[in-house]
Amino acid sequence: EVYYTLYDKQEAVQVHVYQGEDPDALRNTEIGKFTVTGLSKVSANNPVTCRLDLDLNGMLKVTATERRTGLEKHIIIDNAMSRFEAEEMSAASRRLRVLFGDTDDRQPPSEDRGTVAEQDRQLDPTRTQAHAVVRRARDMLGDIPPEDQEEVVNLIERVHDALVSGQLDQAEGAANELEDIIFYLEEA
Template identity: 40%
Template sequence: MTFSLDINGILQVSAMEKATGLEKSIIIENALSDRNDQSLARARAKVFSLFGDQEKDDVLPENESGTGEVDEKLNREAQSLLEKARGLLDTTGEEDREDLVNLIEDVSKALDAGDADAAREAMEELSEIIFYLES
């Protein structure tokens, strides 16, 4: 049986019966986004227990500029990525968890400073490790 999950949330599962060689496969789209309210509430509670109520991550600094100004779209993408990364903290090994925490901090600091270029760079690294951990 093989599982393949891509960054877009598409899960491909295939299985082969050894005796007959019969192979079946299925593709599940949006495998990561199909959550109910109860599971989301539990996930949020875990995040808040780990990091407390960090509302500052949700607020863009006003009139601050780094090497590029953070816009609303970038902030939404970053918050979504940060939420996904925080959701993986409980299920990762120690070394990967440390990398996740460091990248979460890098993205948050870049957003707080209003530095879009640094935020994009940290988000790219964070996205890569999330893809690695989810596959």
């Protein structure tokens, strides 16, 4: 990824490293930061390239290089994949409680649409099947290995969101993915 300085004669840039899937980096978790100093005293738009290298041991090396001079600084983030696992699992658990009505944070259903469960009974078997898969996944969530929990939570959310918005094809697709994961986990 290439970034550019904002000011003429800018001598330093600060690099922030975030972990997460939200397109807005500030909604993700910051896992490291460092400053590159000694940049060339040139006009704005001096390119600085950032490279991220993740090895099999979960070590993330982030390197920032000034293209003009080759000046390079880096940071190594140990255990980048699981560093904030507890925080992420807590957030995922909160999202699930909200999805399934286990908290007071939920919005009441609109009068014209009813609850998703009521729609489920009124419409077609796709909804019933999707809800059954979500219930199975939710029931076994505590027994799922940490490396698979986030994917399961994300699929549960995708199924729920698709059902609420009436996108049955998407709900069915996400439910099938979730069912495949459940099958794999039950066989393991």
